[in-house]
Amino acid sequence: MTEPRKAVALISGGLDSMLAAKLIKNQGVHVEGINFFTGFCVEGHTHAIRASKQDKPKRNNALWSAEQVGIKLHIIDVIDEYKDIVINPKHGYGTHLNPCLDCKGFMVKKAREWMETNGFDFIITGEVVGQRPMSQRKDTMPVVARESGAFDRLLRPLCAKILPPTLPEREGWVDREKLLDFSGRNRKPQMALATEFGFEDYAQPAGGCCFLTDGNYTRRLGDLWEHRGDKRYELDDILLLKIGRHLRPRPHFKMIVAREEGETNFLQGYRRDFTHLFATSHSGPLVLIEGDVTDEDLLLAARLTARFGQGRSADQVTVEIHPRAGVSRALHVSPLPPNEIPESWYL
Amino acid sequence: MSHHQLDARRLLCPLPVIRTQNRVQTLEPGDTLEVICTDPGALYDIPAWCRMYGHEVTGTEQTHDELRITVRIGSGGG
Numbered sequence: 001m002t003e004p005r006k007a008v009a010l011i012s013g014g015l016d017s018m019l020a021a022k023l024i025k026n027q028g029v030h031v032e033g034i035n036f037f038t039g040f041c042v043e044g045h046t047h048a049i050r051a052s053k054q055d056k057p058k059r060n061n062a063l064w065s066a067e068q069v070g071i072k073l074h075i076i077d078v079i080d081e082y083k084d085i086v087i088n089p090k091h092g093y094g095t096h097l098n099p100c101l102d103c104k105g106f107m108v109k110k111a112r113e114w115m116e117t118n119g120f121d122f123i124i125t126g127e128v129v130g131q132r133p134m135s136q137r138k139d140t141m142p143v144v145a146r147e148s149g150a151f152d153r154l155l156r157p158l159c160a161k162i163l164p165p166t167l168p169e170r171e172g173w174v175d176r177e178k179l180l181d182f183s184g185r186n187r188k189p190q191m192a193l194a195t196e197f198g199f200e201d202y203a204q205p206a207g208g209c210c211f212l213t214d215g216n217y218t219r220r221l222g223d224l225w226e227h228r229g230d231k232r233y234e235l236d237d238i239l240l241l242k243i244g245r246h247l248r249p250r251p252h253f254k255m256i257v258a259r260e261e262g263e264t265n266f267l268q269g270y271r272r273d274f275t276h277l278f279a280t281s282h283s284g285p286l287v288l289i290e291g292d293v294t295d296e297d298l299l300l301a302a303r304l305t306a307r308f309g310q311g312r313s314a315d316q317v318t319v320e321i322h323p324r325a326g327v328s329r330a331l332h333v334s335p336l337p338p339n340e341i342p343e344s345w346y347l
Numbered sequence: 348m349s350h351h352q353l354d355a356r357r358l359l360c361p362l363p364v365i366r367t368q369n370r371v372q373t374l375e376p377g378d379t380l381e382v383i384c385t386d387p388g389a390l391y392d393i394p395a396w397c398r399m400y401g402h403e404v405t406g407t408e409q410t411h412d413e414l415r416i417t418v419r420i421g422s423g424g425g
């Protein structure tokens with residue numbers, strides 16, 4: 001008996017990749033999943049951090065969907081390699097700082113390398129022609145196949161029938177007639193197929209699963225790069241951009257203000273790396289300061305810290321300041337009135 | 348058979364799973380690995396990953412701010 005052919009499926013945690021993997025597995029192909037962690041994934045982090053998100057399932061959707069399909073999942077940390085994609089995308093950005101076409105090419109290339117190392121035969125993705133404005137168009141899909149080096153070993157089962165036959169189809173490793181012809185942004189065919197497969201619960205991220213497609217997030221990232229003077233980041237930088245209110249009251253410093261208990265708890269882990277403030281006379285948020293600050297800046301930061309706590313209407317609030325290097329002290333300040341906080345300070 | 352520890356505190360999903368997966372690849376069947384983490388998502392993710400690869404979660408301990416998940420390594424690799 002011949003060994004079944006082997007496919008590696010890019011599993012994002014969303015419905016489409018789950019359906020694509022299931023379609024191919026149902027044809028008797030041995031399928032294993034692969035998921036790349038870039039640091040910009042939406043799921044998980046905010047749910048883990050924010051107390052207000054505690055009702056959401058605390059799970060990694062890629063793991064969860066692979067388990068539903070009945071395949072193994074390999075999760076690969078690509079944080080460092082991915083920086084070049086975010087910083088220098090050959091095909092440019094989408095609406096925000098989303099390098100979708102470069103990103104897809106990168107992930108398929110990594111999957112192709114994994115396929116070659118592990119003796120697999122082809123790659124599958126959940127892409128659908130016309131579903132995304134940048135990376136899932138009929139004219140850009142061949143770019144991904146070519147630039148990743150996967151060429152015709154890249155199969156998109158959900159829309160294969162409206163694309164030229166790939167190697168797995170021509171060789172009969174999969175039956176093209178059992179593949180699909182989905183196109184466009186209509187989600188009904190996917191939902192019907194999910195029902196057919198018995199998938200009752202699946203992730204439906206609004207606006208995609210990557211923070212780089214989020215205007216609020218990328219405004220903060222753009223601000224980080226602008227004030228550092230170059231485009232670079234570490235994992236902690238991009239995690240902190242997801243958390244709290246961000247204000248830049250002066251060009252040389254920024255404040256990260258926790259919005260609730262879960263965020264305060266998370267930011268506690270960064271106290272040693274940042275000058276930080278919190279009110280002691282009233283309940284209030286933990287505030288981190290990024291940048292070098294003067295005494296005058298600290299007074300402003302303390303008044304802002306008072307403004308975002310329970311003492312916002314009090315005449316005076318006591319705020320403790322813990323410099324990154326130096327001696328801690330307390331200031332008694334009046335909370336900054338809302339009309340003295342320009343909208344332009346908010347990132 | 349030996350016992351090992353992995354410090355995954357302060358790491359957020361899916362990094363505790365990635366670190367667990369990478370560490371398990373260096374261990375032998377029968378070894379145990381105690382993963383210490385702070386992200387509550389690990390309570391779902393690490394057992395889910397173990398089910399896929401045939402490893403057994405032999406215990407979970409949860410304190411106010413830490414989780415300890417003990418895994419006995421099977422023969423399924425990582």
